Amino acid sequence: MGYVRRRVRASVDALEHLVGGLGTALLALGALIWLIVVAAACLVGVGLLLVPGALRMLRSVADRERARLSRWDGPLPEVGRSPVDRRTALRDPVVRRELGWVALHAVLGLGTGLLGLALPLYAAQDLTFPLWFRLLRPEDGAPGLVWWRIDGLPDAVLVGLVGVAWLVAAVVCGPALARVQARPGRWLLAPPPGVDLSLRVAELTATRAAALDAHAVELRRIERSLHDGTQNRLVAVNVLLGAARRAVRRDPTRADEILERAQDAAEQALGELRTVVRGILPPVLDDRGLAGALAGLAGGCAVPCRLTVDVPVRCAVAVEATAYFVVAEALTNVVRHSGAGAVDVAVRRERDRLLVTVSDDGHGDADEARGSGLTGIRRRVEAYDGRMTLTSPPGGPTRMHVELPCGS
Incomplete structure (x- = not known):
């Protein structure tokens, strides 16, 4: 069948x-x-x-x-x-x-x-x-x-x-x-060999710059997450442990309360560390594959999401991670900005390319210049030598199509 x-x-x-x-x-x-x-x-x-x-x-x-x-x-x-x-x-x-x-x-x-x-x-x-x-x-x-x-x-x-x-x-x-x-x-209609080589050099130069930009943005995001979240939690744990150490001699009951607060802060720090790690490379991709990971995103989306995945074999880890982040960021944009009542996500492999399409019935008029996360998606896709096409007329619908090379 x-x-x-x-x-x-x-x-x-x-x-x-x-x-x-x-x-x-x-x-x-x-x-x-x-x-x-x-x-x-x-x-x-x-x-x-x-x-x-x-x-x-x-x-x-x-x-x-x-x-x-x-x-x-x-x-x-x-x-x-x-x-x-x-x-x-x-x-x-x-x-x-x-x-x-x-x-x-x-x-x-x-x-x-x-x-x-x-x-x-x-x-x-x-x-x-x-x-x-x-x-x-x-x-x-x-x-x-x-x-x-x-x-x-x-x-x-x-x-x-x-x-x-x-x-x-x-x-x-x-x-x-x-x-x-x-x-x-x-x-x-392909350019002559010499022209094709020069165009390819220019294209690789541009994608290398995009990859470096995307890498820098990702490092800043990780640094910000560690500094604003995990580091503050660990500082709080250190302060609470110091307070508990001083309270042991004077008021053991108070020390037990402080240690409990320190344990809660440590658990929160561990949770934020897991979130940062998932942001680098989601473990769910290894555990459940691309289809299962995307099913988790679709199930957790605040807008009703219909998911179709037709990828009979596993792709490279970097390709699956890129596709996962594209869908995650696209669904976040739909929830925050589109006003849509439904969203469709279709992922399929065609020859040596992985095709990802996200469509919604919102009010449209999505613009990369307005800082809605679309620029980050484009940089991440182009850094992997892929292509992104966005169609979003005023009044909708919005359709984002991404092609990622995934080998033969």
């Missing part, structure tokens, strides 16, 4: 990506036609003025495909925004790769998108045919690829069985079609 559920979910995701790829393929087809027109006009000298605009259009369509692919199977960096001179455009490796992509995607992307969309449509049409076949005349036959005459319910049920075959084909072939559709973009 779990395998079937994963296959259905993969096919639904593939259909979503095929439809998105079909949209960019139509844009690529329009761009290709316009580029051909501009190239033909350049032969007579009147198209040179149109070249910059055509190149900007090409870059815009390519960037839209980069953004689509980045949302699906890992980031695909955008290339530089510097304008390309029309006299040297064809010598630019990025422009040449984008020209190759627009030609491929206009044909391959359009074909795979139409095929991927046709499979579930044929399945829905044929599966429901026994419910509405009486609206057709027998001589009209069945719509689609069914060639036999429909004389009654048995013939209509046979069409429904064809719909089952279409459905199986959609589930089996959909993910493969989506990968074929995305392959030209992954191959041609």
